[in-house]
Amino acid sequence: MIGLSHYLIVSAIIFSIGLIGVLRRRNLLMLFFATEVMLNAVNIAFAAISHYYNDLTGQMFAFFVIAIAASEVAVGLGILIVLYKKHGSLDLDNLANMRG
Amino acid sequence: MENLVYIALFAPFVSSLFAALFGMSQRQVFVGIVASSLLAISFISSALLAIHLYTTGDVIHVRLMDWINAGDLHIPFGFIVDQVSVTMMMVVTLVSTVVHIYSIGYMDHDKSFNRFFSYLSAFVFSMMILVMSDNFAGLFIGWEGVGVCSWLLIGFWYHKADVTREENPSISPSWAANEAFIMNRIADLGMLIGLFIIYWNTGSLQYDEVFAQLPYLSETILTTSAFALFIGAMGKSAQFPLHTWLTDAMEGPTPVSALIHAATMVTAGVFLVIRANPLFSMTPEVSFFIASLGTFVAFFAASMALVNRDLKRIIAFSTLSQLGYMFAAAGLGAYWIALFHLGAHAFFKALLFLGAGNVMHAMHDELDIFKMGGLKKTMRWTWLYMGLASLALAGIFPFAGFFSKDAIIETAFNEGTYVLWAILVITAGMTAFYSFRQVFLTFHGDERYKEFGIHPHEMYKYVLIAMAPLAILALVAGFGMHQYEAFITNLLPEYHMSEHTHHLVVWLTLIVSAFAIGGILLAYVKYAKGLKRDTKLENSFAYKVLANQYYIPQLYEEFITKPYKIVSEIFWEKVDLKIVDATVDNIAKTLYKTGDSTRSMQTGNLSNYLNWMAVGGVVLLVIAAISAMLV
């Protein structure tokens, strides 16, 4: 029988995959992808908890996460395009202007 | 009727806001006219309310809204129009209407004309709140409101620079304004404490509820609260030892002196004692202290007025002295007499000040009466007004001052406090003397101003006409005393002379009048023919003490201001710099060092930052896991 732990573990694994992506990617677009992976991982956990505790709050949060992802894409892609026009690349190493 | 209450209350507010709209712009005469009209509307409403109250006897009590509703504390924004407040409303709105019109002429050449009207109307609004509120909280708000407006108006010419005390005893308008404000704050602390005690013990600040609870309170509480409230009254009404600000407040424009520092605001202290009369009648010790202090101040202020050379300061000292009379009456339980004197005094004192304003205007802001004289020729109307007001102040029959002051002196006799009575009688004589010293020095004798190249001229016509109501009232107000007694004693306790006093009343009146007339005669003999300076007298010790206000301002400066400054400096150097600032600096230094040493982490590369973030996240996770295992 599949329990909550199964879903949470899958969610944790996917989250870690996303984390690895965030850490090793240098291309901003790929970073965005990795972020989406992490968001989706969290959504799985939310839906699973919602199901197993019979409480809709988890699903609500998943909805809001999706809404946030949508806003993030709208703004983030705009920034990416501006960056690309300005620097001709999306590589993070080229954008390190803020050295402390 | 309810609408009239709101009109009377808010017309000055509207006027203030309207004038404030033009506060930064050029002088606009219509601002003054609109403000005066609104004040006149307020006055008419008050008058209608007074007539209504006089004919029907209905006390109007309105509740605008719930103001504070927190926990057990319920303070509504309520207003009451009863015999006491309607008297005050009449006095305040009448005098302020006259002063507003007067100011159109007086402030004619001032570039901050509009701003002046805004402040002046704001003051009237605060004063109306003070007198109309049905609870101590509202009274306190008005109390602070008039304080702020007074500060603004005393310091109206804030751009004038500070000078030494020898040159000008009040140093500068802004200094005087600050002095007034700070002294009032000190006194307000007393008042606040009084209010807290009252609220703590009765659970309310509504007048009626508080007074209904008084019989159940212990002696100590009553005495403390009464005394604390009286400290507030002392500050606002400039009683000794908080009196120095009032004379310095003469730095403000003369209409301000007339309205605020003679007729209305300074009487707020007396009003408070009258308003809280149930409390004060239950605390005879405090009441007697009030009476004694009032008598002392009456004499004390009059003595300083004897030798002063500054036209406005003389009137200010006389204000102090008359306030002393009012407190004496209130302290002796004759509340309605105190209120009557308050009203009568407002009329003739405002008139006196406005007259002084005319003189000032004519003399190009010169205030030294030794440099005046013979102004009667050019300023006939002003002479008439000031002479009339001085007669009223001196208490000569049939002027208003005669009736009210005589009643106070009779009260002192009636209560068996013969010492107070004697002092008050002597003071009456002194009052007459200094008033007429001033009139004679200003308007009679040789024209000393000529050597200063001044060409005096009479004030505008409309200003003189506007002053007429005050003159008429100063003349006839006394005859309404019996009707007023019947009216006011509906609310205030009645006060009757004993049989014994009644028999002697003619003699008492004669004694007082004799002193007054004697004072006038003395002044006539000494000054009517011109100024003959008596250097021997002027160099005598007593004269110097009086001229320097008993050296009290100097004492304050020496024993309060200077030590305070020294203590402050010590604290600044020892505590603030070495402990507080050092702590803050060290925190900053630590942060700087930490930042310096960890700066290399900031490569500007988002990837590195993300790595660090992940390290932090993993550490947190591990901590969470370990703590979960431990629990």
Add this chain to the structure above:
Amino acid sequence: MEVTWIGVLIKAIIILAVISAIAGFGTYIERKVLAFMQRRLGPMHVGPYGLLQIAADGIKLFTKEDIVPQNANAFIFKIAPVITAATAFIALSAVPVFPDFTIPSWIPVLGGTFVPSIASDLNIGVLFVLGMMAAGLYGPLLAGMSQANKWGIIGAARTAVQFLSYEVVTGLSILAPIMLVGSLSFVDFNAYQAGGIGDWLVWKQPVAFVLFLIAGFAETNRTPFDLLEHEAEVVSGYATEYSGMRWGMFFIGEYANMITVSVIAAVVFLGGYDAAGTLGWLFIMAKIAFFFFLMLWVRAAWPHVRPDQLMWLCWKVLMPLAVVNIVITALVMMV
């Protein structure tokens, strides 16, 4: 009747077989209808009245050389048509193509099996179909992006723009009927309009109906909105580099989507399979056929629009109309 997995399987097979066949047959119909409307004969040479043209086309498609351009991303290039076809069929799985029936008991093995009207009756059927059709945009998109061809890229860009924009209109226009019915299930839609022709939602929601049809044309990439592969402008758009059966899959997907939109329009607005039994069959088939024919008819009658006109129509005309329609519906329902 209990839904068994055998029934569902049968249904799925029926859908796959029938729709695939219709897709092939549809090309024939389309050519014929267009020809008649243009006063010519259309395919006539292969078989009687050119009926065997389908078979000839099939053979051609299957035997044509499968080309993958040199610089293309081969894997993506290969799966893109599959995505189109697959999403189109998955969408059909939640649509009631025919009424439910029981296989007569005289047929061996399967006799007595209940075949449901919808392969999987989700209670959010409408949204599911819309979602799958939305996912269908990946076919043209990936195809265009993977083929290293400028026409392809432009086609892909147009795909994204057109599908994303018109999804908004589709969703909004169908929202008003959803509000009236109070359910997202096609079965409930059918039941709501069971009372005969007077109960059809098209009478209550004419604006939504027209908007849905227009958006449906755009979503299925039909004339006058076939900008994705508009020959005169972008050669063949996303399909430029495709040949053979891969191209055929796009074709099947497009026809399947046409049928899906027709079915939704028929079920949501025109009463669905209202009468039970044989007549229901006929009715829904007739309705679907009508919408299919309508698409061909429009193709014959209307010219293309420019891309900017397409966007203008979507965002400045249709979407506001749809929103106003929803607001009015809501107000009417509230009152």
Add this chain to the structure above:
Amino acid sequence: MYEMIAFYLFSALTIGLFMVTVMSKNVLYAMTSLASAMVLISGFFFILGADFLGVVQLIVYVGAIMALYSFAMMFFDATRDIKEKNTNNALVFLLGGLSALVLVLIFAAPIHSDAIHALYPIHEGAGNAQDVGIVLFTKYLVPFEVAAVMLLVAMIAGIILAGKKMDHSLTKDLDADDEILVVKDRK
């Protein structure tokens, strides 16, 4: 039984696809695998009875968000492999692996679920869409409205960021073809 099969199938597929997303050098592969994994995640939602969430995932995530990504990718060169310096790969995998390990450990440990109660229990009989609607428009009305405003703001921001002067580069006067010619000239 079905649930178990579906779960393991979906889990394996999503994890695999996400691995592709994270590891692939090719943007198209990454995008495709991400989109398909998201479709599969909606499958998770359907298994969990969150039908509405599943459909929203399909329409919004797959249909809109990922489509937007791919649309934006057309501004960049999608077919070329991206070159990234991958320093410190060991650290990255250590961190990722460690976090996964710890999380799995935490979730695999027995959960004390007694104290947790449902605040908005799912009604028997009513569909998921109805349930979601009721909760969304009562308890979560304000967050819902805020989210709507946030989306509007994001939309405006996106338009302003991307839409301004789309037709010419801020830094370069040459377009890509001219650049190639310039390079050739230098040779």
